[in-house]
Amino acid sequence: MGILASGWALIPSFTVIGLVLGGTYALAAMGLVLIYRVSGVLNFAQGGIAMFSTFIAYQIAVKWGLPSIVGLFAAISAGMLIGYVVERFTMRPLTGRPALTKVVITIGWLLILQAGAGLIWGATSYHAPVHLVSRNGFRLVGTSVIIGYDQLTTLIVALVFAFATAALLKYTMLGTSMRAVADDPDTGKLWGISVNRVTAASWMAGSAMAAVAGVLITPLINFNTYSLTLIVIDAFTAALIGRLTSLPWTVVGAMFLGIAETYPRAFFNGAGVSSLVAFLLMLVTLAILFRPGFSGRRTV
Amino acid sequence: MNAINARRISVVAGIVLAVAIPAFMADYYRSLAALSAIAAILILSLNVLTGFVGQISFCQYTFAGLGAMTVGALSGAQGHHWSFWISMPLGVLFAALGGFLVGIPALRLSGLFLAILTLGVALGADRYLFANGTWNSFTGGVNPRTPSRPTLFGYHLTSQYSFYLFALAAFLLVAFLVWNLRVGKTGxxxxAIRESEVAASTMGLNLIKWKLAAFTVSAGIAGLAGGLLAVQIGSVSPASYDFLHSITVAAVVVVAGVGSLASAAVGGIFIWWLPELLRHTGVNAQFFQLILGLLLVVQLVIAPQGGVVKLEHDLKRVFGLGRRGQDLELAEVL
Known part of the structure; x- marks a missing residue:
């Protein structure tokens, strides 16, 4: 692992890359938080859902050569469908059961999606990424930093989703219902809210966000069925920084994580040190934010 | 015939069958049998954590990897040529040290957050510690280590059957140890800790000490399994100890049920023989994980305490042998 002399010179452009990476993490993490707040289930299959939906987009946009935007919407639909199936057939029958049982079920889904995608698209080889927009870019005024249109798009999509989710929760009937169910499902029922429907909606929205995150991240990593699934751990770290409840802090955490993972690449060869930084960040977050006695109960 | 006698008879019968059946197998299937015994040890290691103190771990293969790589680096052909009997205990110790270190942050966490932490540990090991370039003198880098089979009482365990018996003996030894932990004061x-940490600490139990001990012992057992795996396969490649393997073994433990020695044996057989069965019927072995995932999801809805444990209790009920203790739902165990 040699130290490159040109490390510091790369920092400005790596900041852009880090923020873009963080934007995709933020999407996946917000989906995680949404599902967790409404249904109380920490979705370990989030990466699996992102991966499977992304491969749907890959099939359509890269293999069949249709416009990328069609692939993106197919991926979103696939994500929503998977989210619905998971909630309707494996979460709803267990209503009233301990949340941990449901969490272990998401591990089962992770295995199913992972093996299923491996069977369809092959488990080991890397695939060509899904490009939504051209890779051309522009020079940031007054600097030497070049920002690609694809990078800009990713960042904008991530921010739009963040604000849209916040607006959904705050201003719409569905969002109000979600927050009510997150507070207390039983009280929600008393107010005439269909808890099942709201929970299903949260799973669908959360999974759709995972799907978008997966499609957007493909140009940034070598993607195969395995590496794409692993964004679940980055999503967890970002969500933990948001204490699994706060969407704004989740976005901040995701951006911070993206940058923290990117900077080491300016100084070290290989991805090892970046992974170490991500792991340490998670460890520190767990140690600082989750004191003994924090049971992970849903609060708003 | 009372319950204790029935238990003894079934254990003895099980051991006799486990020794006898592979004697009639081809060498390839004997090696699968040895791999099953080793997987069963790994499942027992998870049982120590999950069944006893109610902690879950998604990084058992990381601990196994520590054991395997120690054995590979110390006794391998490109390594230090040490004896298996020195490098294996060192592998167990090193894995146990890893478990101890993971156990420290785990003391503050429970349930979900511990699960996330162990997942993070597994990925951290995958992408950093075991990755090519980080610590090649330990992991072997791109050239996998090739440890050789040990010699026992002057007999070199090169034949598949002899090594299978060795692995089986190791499994029985660990099973005996775990069983002792379960029935004695330690158990x-x-x-008590698993049922209620608060109640246990008011009884004057030192939670920190016991939980750390459980993590250390569990990781040590996993390290033993890893070392045996390295010697059985004859090569140590980091990819065999990645996060998906850990998830798979955790899923098998959930499907088979926690806290039963029989379920560990069944789980070990399941992990190696189902993919083999699939291969024989011309089905892609990747269907194994698909089936495992489906089993996990379906059985948690039907029998939340684990398939084999449920079967055991059903059989006991059928034969009127009474029930020892209560069935616990998985989530109560965790």
């Missing part, structure tokens, strides 16, 4: 302490 009562650990169960």
């Amino acid at each position: 009562r302490v650990l169960r």
Whole structure:
């Protein structure tokens, strides 16, 4: 692992890359938080859902050569469908059961999606990424930093989703219902809210966000069925920084994580040190934010 | 015939069958049998954590990897040529040290957050510690280590059957140890912690000490399994100890049920023989994980305490042998 002399010179452009990476993490993490707040289930299959939906987009946009935007919407639909199936057939029958049982079920889904995608698209080889927009870019005024249109798009999509989710929760009937169910499902029922429907909606929205995150991240990593699934751990770290409840802090955490993972690449060869930084960040977050006695109960 | 006698008879019968059946197998299937015994040890290691103190781990293969790589680096052909009997205990110790270190942050966490932490540990090991370039003198880098089979009482365990018996003996030894932990004072302490940490600490139990001990012992057992795996396969490649393997073994433990020695044996057989069965019927072995995932999801809805444990209790009920203790739902165990 040699130290490159040109490390510091790369920092400005790596900041852009880090923020873009963080934007995709933020999407996946917000989906995680949404599902967790409404249904109380920490979705370990989030990466699996992102991966499977992304491969749907890959099939359509890269293999069949249709416009990328069609692939993106197919991926979103696939994500929503998977989210619905998971909630309707494996979460709803267990209503009233301990949340941990449901969490272990998401591990089962992770295995199913992972093996299923491996069977369809092959488990080991890397695939060509899904490009939504051209890779051309522009020079940031007054600097030497070049920002690609694809990078800009990713960042904008991530921010739009963040604000849209916040607006959904705050201003719409569905969002109000979600927050009510997150507070207390039983009280929600008393107010005439269909808890099942709201929970299903949260799973669908959360999974759709995972799907978008997966499609957007493909140009940034070598993607195969395995590496794409692993964004679940980055999503967890970002969500933990948001204490699994706060969407704004989740976005901040995701951006911070993206940058923290990117900077080491300016100084070290290989991805090892970046992974170490991500792991340490998670460890520190767990140690600082989750004191003994924090049971992970849903609060708003 | 009372319950204790029935238990003894079934254990003895099980051991006799486990020794006898592979004697009639081809060498390839004997090696699968040895791999099953080793996987069963790994499942027992998870049982120590999950069944006793109610902690879950998604990084058992990381601990196994520590054991395997120690054995590979110390006794391998490109390594230090040390004896298996020195490098294996060192592998167990090193894995146990890893478990101890993971156990420290885990003391502050429980349930979900511990699960996330162990997942993070597994990925951290995958992408950093075991990755090519980080610590090649330990992991072997791109050239996998090739440890050789040990010699026992002057007999070199090169034949598949002899090594299978060795692995089986190791499994029985660990099973005996785990069983002892379960029935003795230690078992009562650990169960008390699992049922209620608050109640246990008001009884004057030192939670920190016991939980750390459980993590250390569990990782040590996993390290033993890893070392045996390295010697059985004859090569140590980091990819065999990645996060998906850990998830798979955790899923098998959930499907088979926690806290039963029989379920560990069944789980070990399941992990190696189902993919083999699939291969024989011309089905892609990747269907194994698909089936495992489906089993996990379906059985948690039907029998939340684990398939084999449920079957055991059903059989006991059928034969009127009474029930020892209560069936616990998985989530109560965790």
